[in-house]
Amino acid sequence: MEVLVFENKESGSLYAAQVIANKVLMNNSVNEETVLGLATGSTPTDMYKALIEINKSGVSFSRIITYNLDEYYPMKKSSPHSYHYYMYDHFFQHVDIHEENIFIPNGENKNEDLSKFCEEYELSIRRNGGIDIQVLGLGLNGHIGFNEPGFSMDSLTQKVTLSDTTRTAAVKYFGKKEEVPFQAISMGISTILSADHIMMMAWGNEKAEIVKESIEGQLSKDVPGTYLQTHKNVTIILDAESASKLDNDRISLIESKLS
Ligand code: PGA
Numbered sequence: 001m002e003v004l005v006f007e008n009k010e011s012g013s014l015y016a017a018q019v020i021a022n023k024v025l026m027n028n029s030v031n032e033e034t035v036l037g038l039a040t041g042s043t044p045t046d047m048y049k050a051l052i053e054i055n056k057s058g059v060s061f062s063r064i065i066t067y068n069l070d071e072y073y074p075m076k077k078s079s080p081h082s083y084h085y086y087m088y089d090h091f092f093q094h095v096d097i098h099e100e101n102i103f104i105p106n107g108e109n110k111n112e113d114l115s116k117f118c119e120e121y122e123l124s125i126r127r128n129g130g131i132d133i134q135v136l137g138l139g140l141n142g143h144i145g146f147n148e149p150g151f152s153m154d155s156l157t158q159k160v161t162l163s164d165t166t167r168t169a170a171v172k173y174f175g176k177k178e179e180v181p182f183q184a185i186s187m188g189i190s191t192i193l194s195a196d197h198i199m200m201m202a203w204g205n206e207k208a209e210i211v212k213e214s215i216e217g218q219l220s221k222d223v224p225g226t227y228l229q230t231h232k233n234v235t236i237i238l239d240a241e242s243a244s245k246l247d248n249d250r251i252s253l254i255e256s257k258l259s
Pocket residue numbers: 040041042043044136137138139140143144145
């Protein structure tokens with residue numbers, strides 16, 4: 001596991017965007033698609049800003065295929081609370097990605113169609129050759145995607161029930177807790193761990209404890225972030241605050257690499 005600590009969210013996000021851009025450039029040069037697993041929430045916002053600039057500067061995203069980690073359920077795509085809305089607002093509408101290459105779990109599915117939808121989501125990822133780079137945030141309770149504490153390592157894309165911690169954290173977006181959905185559709189842990197390369201980002205003091213538990217703690221279903229320890233190619237991208245509780249011997253300091 002590679003743990004990189006940056007001065008702040010902006011420089012860490014720029015690094016993450018550059019890793020993605022390098023992969024896209026390499027694949028573009030041999031006319032191949034780049035398959036990205038994408039995250040929402042407050043963590044990747046600056047990464048999307050940096051990717052938009054990279055796209056404007058001439059790196060084409062016309063051959064990227066994207067799979068989002070999750071979506072609330074039930075949720076209308078047009079709702080400003082949906083992750084569909086978030087992705088178009090923060091990223092897709094600003095770049096040259098093709099509409100048909102965008103995959104996001106559909107919160108408008110009827111309940112009885114969900115398991116078929118989830119199966120198809122998994123198959124679609126596989127048909128496109130698997131995810132090259134999976135971007136992740138880390139929940140305050142250690143969830144990755146919406147895989148909450150207690151989820152097993154072999155879970156696939158499915159409908160999930162959100163924990164109280166997760167619903168409380170979402171109040172800042174929904175205004176009232178009663179408005180936060182109780183369920184979501186999420187890629188599974190196994191889906192996430194199938195990616196070739198995982199980049200997990202976390203910022204700020206409030207993530208310091210769960211970052212430490214995820215990276216240095218015992219592998220445990222109580223902290224899904226610890227499952228990342230089992231993957232052979234993980235980059236953890238932190239700012240000074242989120243890294244503040246880590247054992248210093250384990251981290252590379254790249255404070256001014258990008259300036
Ligand atoms: P955040 O959420 O980016 O809004 O902090 C991270 C997560 O819940 O995975």
